[in-house]
Amino acid sequence: MILTVTPNIALDITYHIERLTPHTSTRVSDVKDRAGGKGINVARVLHSLGHESMAVGFAGGTVGAQIREDLDAAGLRYQLLPIMGQTRRSVSIVDATDATVLNEAGPEVTKHEWAALVAMVTELIKQASVLVVSGSLPPGVAADGVADLVSVAVAADTPVIADSSGDALLAATAAGPTLIKPNGPEIVAATGIDDPMAAARALMADGAGEVALSLGAEGLCLLSGEGALVAAPSRVVAGNPTGAGDAAVAALALGLAEGWGARRMVGEAVALSAAAVAHPLAGGFDPEVYREMLESVEVKER
C-alpha cells in the first residue's frame, strides 16, 4: 500500500461559464465539486492503476464532510483526522480563454492537530511500501512540517517522496527523502541557484537521494547517484496540465514500491504525466494516451 499525505486538502469547485467579466454577476449552471489536493490526485491515479493506496490528511467542518463523501464515492481508501477548522475550497472559474483560480489559504492547524497527523502516519507507515507527501502546508504549520513526515519514513526505513516547494522543500531535503520532485521554477526559487540542474545536484548534496526534475513540455529528468536520465514525450499532448505532476509522482511511487530501475521509472512517469494532461480532471489520466506514450517515450542520458 502506498500512503499519500496531503497536508492541505481542498474541495475543488469548478464553474464552467462562457466568459468571466469582473464586477458583474453571472449565473452558473455547470458546477462540479471534487476532493482535491496533490496527494489526493496521486491516490486517485494509483487507484485507477489498480494499486492499493491510502490517502491521509485533515478534514474539518462541512467541507471536510463533503471531502469524505467524495472519496467514498470514488472508492478511495482514506484516513482523515478531524480538525477544529474548516477544510479549504479552491474555486476554478473556467471560460473559453482559461481558468481563473481562487485558492483559499486553508484552516489554521494547531500544533496538537499536526502532532496527531505525524502520529497517524507513524502508525500507518508500518503497512506502507512508500510514503508520498504532496502539496502545500496549511496555515499554522511551520516550514519543517514536510520534514517531520519524511523523518517518520526514514526512521521506518520506508522510501519517501516529497513534492513540495520553498522553505518546506529545503527542510524536507535535509531530512533525507528518497526522492524529491520540484519543477524548474520551484527549484530555482527555493535554492536561489539559477541553473535547475545545478540546483538539483545541490539538493542531492543536502540530503535528497534522487531528484525528479520536471522540465515542463521537455519532459522529466531523473538525477541519481548514477547520473541523469531525461525522458521526453513523443508528442505534445494538449489538455489540462493540472495534476500532470501528481501523475508523475504516482508513477515514481509505484517504481519505488516495485523496485523498477531508473530508466523504467522516468519513462513511466513521463507517459503517465502526458496521459494526465489528456484527461479533463486532475487525478485522472487517459489510458490510451498512457499506452501510446509508454511505447514511444524516449529516454536519454544527460
Next chain:
Amino acid sequence: MILTVTPNIALDITYHIERLTPHTSTRVSDVKDRAGGKGINVARVLHSLGHESMAVGFAGGTVGAQIREDLDAAGLRYQLLPIMGQTRRSVSIVDATDATVLNEAGPEVTKHEWAALVAMVTELIKQASVLVVSGSLPPGVAADGVADLVSVAVAADTPVIADSSGDALLAATAAGPTLIKPNGPEIVAATGIDDPMAAARALMADGAGEVALSLGAEGLCLLSGEGALVAAPSRVVAGNPTGAGDAAVAALALGLAEGWGARRMVGEAVALSAAAVAHPLAGGFDPEVYREMLESVEVKER
C-alpha cells in the same frame, strides 16, 4: 411571528482580495461564509429589531448542513426541509473596484419537495402574523411557485408580501398578495410597461393590494388604493446595497404585522434600507444610521 420563505437559499461565500485578474491564480486569506438568500436577510433584520421570525426553505447536502450551523450561530429560528439536491453557493469576489458574483443556479427541487414546502407553510402560517416570500425559485419549480405560497396566506387570511421578479412576480400578483416589492427595472421587465408607476398600477389592477416600488437612491414609493407616497432618505448613504431591499421588506412586514399607516410604513422602510446600505453585510443594518434616517426621512404624496 413573521414567517419568511426563501425558496432558493444560498451559502454566501465572500472573498476579499486586492484585485481580481482573470486567468490567474489568487490566494485568498479573507474568507467569510454566511447563510444567505433574500428571505434569510429579512429574518436577520427582524431578529435584530427584536421581532420574532421564522425562516423557512430547503437545505440539502453538506452546504445545507452549513446553512443550519450558521442560522444556529445567529440565533435565528428556522425550519428547513431536507432535499436530495445540494444547497447552492454564491461566491462574491470583492476587490478595490467592486464585487464579482458567481451565483450557482441551485439544486433541482422535485414536485414532491415543493409540495412538502407548501404543506409546511400551510401549517406554520397558523402561528404567523405575516408571510414574506422572497427571492428566486430553484430549478424544477414552475413560475407559479410563489403564487402557491401567496394562495396559502390568502386562504388563511394572513397578510403576505411577495418579493420576486419576472413570470414568478406576475403569477404571484394574480394570486392576490397584500403587497409586492419590485424595483423599477424588475417591474418594467416583468410587465413590458416602460413607466414603472404605470406598471405598478397595472399590477394593482391584476391583483396586488399594494406596491412598494423601489426607486434606488430616490427612495421608495408605496402605492395603495388611497394614492402614492414617496419616502426619500435625507442623504445618500455609501456602502453595500446588497440586502437593502430585504431590509425594506422587513420594515413593510413589521408594518403589516403591527397595523402601521402607509406614511409610517414607507418611512420605516426607507430608513431601514439606508441603514442596511451602511452595514457591510446583507441582513445587517447600522442602528445609528437607522435612528438618524427615521428622524430625517421625508415622506411626500405623489
